[in-house]
Amino acid sequence: MSSGRVLQKLYEQKAIVILAIIFVASAIWVPYFFTWQNIQNLMIQVSIYGIMGFGMTFAILAREFDLSIGAILAFSGVFLAQLAPKTGMAVAIVIVLVVGILIGMASGVLVGVFKLNSFIVTLCAMFFYNGLALAVSGGSPIMVDDAFLNWLGNGTTASVPNLVWTLLILFVITEYILRRTKFGRNVYAVGGDEQVAALTGISVRFYKVAVMTISALSATIASIYLTGMENSASPVEGSSAALFVISSVVVGGTSLAGGEGSAIRTVIGLFIFGIIDNALSLLNVPSFDQSLITGIMLVLVIGWDYYGRRRRLSHA
Amino acid sequence: MNILEMRGISKSFPGVQALTNVDLTIRKGEVHGLVGANGAGKSTLMKILSGVIQADSGEIHFKGQRIRLHSPLDAQRAGISIIHQELSLVPTLSVGENIFLGRLHGKSYSLRWKDVYKQSRELLKRVGSHVDPRTLVRDLSVAQMQLVEVAKALSFNADLIIMDEPSAVLSGADLAHLFNTIKSLTQQGITIIYISHRLDEIFQICNRLTIMRDGRVVDSKDVKDVDRDFIIRGIVGRDLKDEYPPRKPKTVGEEILSVQSLTIRGKVHDVSFHVRRGEILGLAGLVGSGRTEIARCIFGADRYDGGEIRFKGRPAQFTNPRKAITSGVALVPEDRKSQGLITKFPVRLNLTMAALRKISRNGFLRPRVEREAADSLVKTLSIKTPSVEQIALNLSGGNQQKVVVGKCLFSDAEVIVLDEPTRGVDVGAKREIYDVIHELAGQGKSVILISSDWDELIALSDRLVVLHEGRVKGELNGSEATPDRILELALAHERGE
Incomplete structure (x- = not known):
């Protein structure tokens, strides 16, 4: 690849350029940012959202949407916390994961088979599971004291936090599925153009159910780690998770129009968010202002990217 | 009399010279066919003429005056309308609303529906359509939509209407109807530029034609002076031996x-x-x-x-x-x-x-x-x-x-x-x-x-x-x-x- 083409590629993949700029700027100007301790913190901060981000990547690639992941995160957490004392942790985890799959299939069937808009379906699901989480928990956080769960959420392996390992492993699996399997290819096709995919013999229905299931399952997995990390489960956890995760996926460059994107882009989007957050905290910027600055930066990032794409298309 | 003269039009996009020194002359009241391969520059030229994009150089003279078109609105005001292949009607609005879209109220800021529908009906009549202007556009057939587009062009008092491949979506009786409409429009003094890939149509309704290839004009001629082979040679730039492959005797199976x-x-x-x-x-x-x-x-x-x-x-x-x-x-x-x-x-x-x-x-x-x-x-x-x-x-x-x-x-x-x-x-x-x-x-x-x-x-x-x-x-x-x-x-x- 010549240097010209490298530049061209970079220009097209603005998200990574933006990530690099933000990273370097933070490393130079933000005290303590570029320390091993802080980088670890940063990775831990993004990993819970990251786990859900990979699930969301499937949904958005297939041109669907999942607003319910925050509610599923909260519900699965308190459900696990209530279940564990009765069944033992191992069984509880299995049950929670199975329930997560069923939750996703329920939304998936409404979206894929009954052709309801996933925005509406998952919005309703969000209210439903939020309510269920409050009902199951009685409205207050539940303490969880389990060695294994605590190890998952706070332990390290080879001096790297287990959460970060999980993020890395899920990233590799997601990217591999998307790039190198029939399943992944067909997810792109369904999102790229549903009608064409159907006329090509791809079962649109199956893939819509599948992506919604993967998204819900990823929220359930995240809830297990989160519960371990905090040694408790709260029914009001994750109220802004869906928007945060969707924004990360989109900022990374996965298109809401479907069929275009990847797991690596989701990682980039997550870190753009994560670093802004982390750096502003280190600079002791008050949280109101943090939110304000994040909003402005997002508009700039998405705007620049969108403008570039439009220019590219109009030249084609 | 020439209604339109485009002189020395050039346009380049990054990496592509789309048009090179193109001249196009259109006489008043004619149906002028514009033919060429995909990418020959027809659409670019028409986009310039309808104000969607601007030429790098060259002049446009319309009705004897030099005009500058900076936007589609400029072109419409001057009296040039284009009907795109992908129709630009709003499906959820009525025919009348579509025709007068953006100009629904006069000075009073209150809608005068009676006027809108009355005028719409008259315009539709001119194009030979009997559609009720209160019908929603989404309930129309593609052929009816085409005619609504023509009526809309007339509502701007268009003197020149560009039709971009209408036959791509019409055929048979619908196309025949459109041709009748085109003929009656020319009798009303309106000039038509007709883009098509189908040479039969050119012979059927056009008076003159211009052939384009690789961003240049190859030739402009009276249709009666040319034949099919001439046009094909102009479009392809070489002799296309036969339009169709020869029929070979063959054995078919079970x-x-x-x-x-x-x-x-x-x-x-x-x-x-x-x-x-x-x-x-x-x-x-x-x-x-x-x-x-x-x-x-x-x-x-x-x-x-x-x-x-x-x-x-x-x-x-x-x-x-x-x-x-x-x-x-x-x-x-x-x-x-x-x-x-x-x-x-x-x-x-x-x-x-x-x-x-x-x-x-x-x-x-x-x-x-x-x-x-x-x-x-x-x-x-x-x-x-x-x-x-x-x-x-x-x-x-x-x-x-x-x-x-x-x-x-x-x-x-x-x-x-x-x-x-x-x-x-x-x-x-x-x-x-x-x-x-x-x-x-x-x-x-x-x-x-x-x-x-x-x-x-x-x-x-x-x-x-x-x-x-x-x-x-x-x-x-x-x-x-x-x-x-x-x-x-x-x-x-x-x-x-």
């Missing part, structure tokens, strides 16, 4: 697929026909004759209410396209951009998507095998693309169509249904698609061909089934068929049989 008493309520009634291995079967008929509906049933994309489809001697249970494809039946759909191709995906992905099983093992893709498969399809079909990684959208219409055909080939189809394979494709690329169709039949595959271009249908088909309003009206041998014979058969009933 029957592979048959349709028996197929019925779709309200659309198709008791239709039966069959196709043999290595045969090209043409389905002839006007739009609305049920051709596309039948094709979609064969392919499992739609349900039917009665009858049977048999494939290789057994009833075909194609309840969805997947079953049809895995059995060996493929469809090249009517609208390649919205049904055949994922235009934002690379050529490679489009080519292999119907048969991922061939490039995967246990669900895992094999990138090398895929690449080789895509490369070899590009070669066999001589698809013109810099690489298989090129985005399908950037290919010309003809090459896009070849990708869709390639997709069917890769799925090992034995019966290929081609619905309007050459719509919107220029003359040179058409011939290549014809060659591909012949090649398919030569390999023993069966082709069911649907086309509104009867010359093409006759030239390619071994046998033709003539349909009209959902019924089979007769069958013709390819060698004995003529457009008149088809029309005669199609309309036999109306004439009292």
Whole structure:
């Protein structure tokens, strides 16, 4: 690849350029940012959202949407916390994961088979599971004291936090599925153009159910780690998770129009968010202002990217 | 008298010289045909004339005055309207609202619906449409929408109307109606620029024509002074020996697929026909004759209410396209951009998507095998693309169509249904698609061909089934068929049989 083409590629993949700029700027100007301790913190901060981000990547690639992941995160957490004392942790985890799959299939069937808009379906699901989480928990956080769960959420392996390992492993699996399997290819096709995919013999229905299931399952997995990390489960956890995760996926460059994107882009989007957050905290910027600055930066990032794409298309 | 003179128009896009020193002269009250291959610069020139984009250099003189067009609104004010192939009507608004869109209120800021509908009705009458201006646009047929677009152009007091390939979406009676409208408009002193890939139409309604190639004007002539070969030579830039491949004597095999008493309520009634291995079967008929509906049933994309489809001697249970494809039946759909191709995906992905099983093992893709498969399809079909990684959208219409055909080939189809394979494709690329169709039949595959271009249908088909309003009206041998014979058969009933 010549240097010209490298530049061209970079220009097209603005998200990574933006990530690099933000990273370097933070490393130079933000005290303590570029320390091993802080980088670890940063990775831990993004990993819970990251786990859900990979699930969301499937949904958005297939041109669907999942607003319910925050509610599923909260519900699965308190459900696990209530279940564990009765069944033992191992069984509880299995049950929670199975329930997560069923939750996703329920939304998936409404979206894929009954052709309801996933925005509406998952919005309703969000209210439903939020309510269920409050009902199951009685409205207050539940303490969880389990060695294994605590190890998952706070332990390290080879001096790297287990959460970060999980993020890395899920990233590799997601990217591999998307790039190198029939399943992944067909997810792109369904999102790229549903009608064409159907006329090509791809079962649109199956893939819509599948992506919604993967998204819900990823929220359930995240809830297990989160519960371990905090040694408790709260029914009001994750109220802004869906928007945060969707924004990360989109900022990374996965298109809401479907069929275009990847797991690596989701990682980039997550870190753009994560670093802004982390750096502003280190600079002791008050949280109101943090939110304000994040909003402005997002508009700039998405705007620049969108403008570039439009220019590219109009030249084609 | 010349109503329009474009002088020395040049336009370049990054990396492409789209127009080079183009002159175009249009006389008042004429129908001026504009022809050329895809990418010859017709659309760019028309975009400049309608104010969508600006030329790098050159002048436009309209009605004797030099005009500068910075926006579509400038062009409309000057009296130039364009009717795009993709119609620009709002489906959820009424016909009247669409015609006066953006100009619905006068000085009083209150709507005068009576006036809007009264004026709309008058305008519609001028274009020969009897649609009630209160009808919602989404309830109209494409042909009716075209006329609404013309009425809208008239509402701007347009002196010059540009029509971009109206025949791509119209045929038969609808097209004849549009031609009548065009004639009556010219009698009202309105000038028309008519873009088309169909040369018959040029001879039928145009007074003069301009041929473009590679961003330049090749020639402008009176239609009566030129013949078909002259135009084709101008478009292609060389002698295109024959428009159609020669008919070769061939042996057709046994029957592979048959349709028996197929019925779709309200659309198709008791239709039966069959196709043999290595045969090209043409389905002839006007739009609305049920051709596309039948094709979609064969392919499992739609349900039917009665009858049977048999494939290789057994009833075909194609309840969805997947079953049809895995059995060996493929469809090249009517609208390649919205049904055949994922235009934002690379050529490679489009080519292999119907048969991922061939490039995967246990669900895992094999990138090398895929690449080789895509490369070899590009070669066999001589698809013109810099690489298989090129985005399908950037290919010309003809090459896009070849990708869709390639997709069917890769799925090992034995019966290929081609619905309007050459719509919107220029003359040179058409011939290549014809060659591909012949090649398919030569390999023993069966082709069911649907086309509104009867010359093409006759030239390619071994046998033709003539349909009209959902019924089979007769069958013709390819060698004995003529457009008149088809029309005669199609309309036999109306004439009292």
